[in-house]
Amino acid sequence: MQRKIFIWDIPVRLFHWLLVAAIAYSWYAMEILEDLNQHFIAGYCALTLVLFRIVWGFVGTHYARFTNFIYPLSEVVSYFRNPSGKARKQYLGHNPAGGLSVLALLAFILIQVSTGLFSTDDYYFGPLYGLVSSATASTITEIHHLNFDIITVLIALHVAAIVFYRVVKKEKLIGAMFTGGKLAKGEVQKPITSSKLILAAIIIGFCASGVYLLSNASIDSEESSAEYDFY
Numbered sequence: 001m002q003r004k005i006f007i008w009d010i011p012v013r014l015f016h017w018l019l020v021a022a023i024a025y026s027w028y029a030m031e032i033l034e035d036l037n038q039h040f041i042a043g044y045c046a047l048t049l050v051l052f053r054i055v056w057g058f059v060g061t062h063y064a065r066f067t068n069f070i071y072p073l074s075e076v077v078s079y080f081r082n083p084s085g086k087a088r089k090q091y092l093g094h095n096p097a098g099g100l101s102v103l104a105l106l107a108f109i110l111i112q113v114s115t116g117l118f119s120t121d122d123y124y125f126g127p128l129y130g131l132v133s134s135a136t137a138s139t140i141t142e143i144h145h146l147n148f149d150i151i152t153v154l155i156a157l158h159v160a161a162i163v164f165y166r167v168v169k170k171e172k173l174i175g176a177m178f179t180g181g182k183l184a185k186g187e188v189q190k191p192i193t194s195s196k197l198i199l200a201a202i203i204i205g206f207c208a209s210g211v212y213l214l215s216n217a218s219i220d221s222e223e224s225s226a227e228y229d230f231y
Contacts, residue, residue: 003183003184004181004182004183004184005092005181005182005184005189005190005191006180006181006191006192007062007063007092007093007176007180007181007182007191007192008063008064008176008177008180008181008182009060009061009063009064009180009192009194009195009196009200010180010195010197010200011052011056011060011064011195011196011197011200011204012053012056012060012061012063012064013177013178013180015049015052015053015056016177017177018045018049019046019049019050019053019109022042022043022045022046022049023042023046023109023151023155025038025042026039026042026043026046027148029041029042036121036124037124040116040126040215043112043113043116044113044211044212044215046109046112046113047110047113047114047211048204048207048208048211050106050109050110050113051207051210051211052200052203052204052207053106054106054110055203055207056200056203059199059203060196060199060200061192061194061195061196062093062190062192063092063093063094063192066103068093068094069093069094069095069096069098069099069102070099070103071096071099075096076096076100079095079096079097080096080097090184090185090189092182092184092189097161098161101154101157101158101161104154105151105154105155105158108147108150108151108154109151111143111147112144112147112148112151115140115141115143115144115147116144117129117214118131118132118136118137118140118141119137119140119141119144120134120137120138120141121141125137127214127215127216127217128214128217162174
């Protein structure tokens with residue numbers, strides 16, 4: 001017998017789709033609009049979201065916590081050996097592959113937005129550019145560009161995995177990220193009872209405030225004293 005239970009809280013679902021929008025618009029602003037100011041704003045939004053998700057991974061609802069989808073190495077290896085077979089147990093939240101995907105994306109997006117704070121194209125400067133030498137800033141900018149290629153590959157793998165689970169394992173992962181519900185099979189699974197919206201609002205407020213202050217940092221350098229405003 002199957003029943004749909006609530007596993008993904010509202011903050012996690014909003015985080016997921018807002019991060020998709022922030023990354024997409026960041027690329028669009030840079031490659032299509034050629035507007036670095038808009039590119040930086042999208043980056044600040046992505047940084048706020050990632051910081052929120054990291055905190056939420058410790059204090060959020062059950063299935064959103066890192067402890068729920070960071071598995072022992074032996075279990076990860078076992079899962080990858082037979083990902084399409086019948087699992088010994090149902091992973092109602094992120095399975096071992098999905099957990100690694102989340103961690104990798106969070107890590108590389110954090111690297112992307114962090115390096116962007118120090119980057120330059122000789123005309124525009126990140127808010128923390130003045131903390132490093134021009135040579136170091138150029139190296140960080142190269143890392144910023146190369147890292148986006150890695151993120152692109154991770155996103156492609158993420159989408160491929162979603163297709164695989166939909167076609168082979170008949171799991172509708174995208175639908176769950178919209179509705180928050182997922183079918184539970186066999187053994188009893190506990191749904192979350194609240195999205196902790198007040199706590200989430202407090203955390204996102206602190207994260208946004210911190211990023212706002214960072215984006216308006218005024219750090220002089222020999223090359224430029226330029227700063228990027230959040231608005």
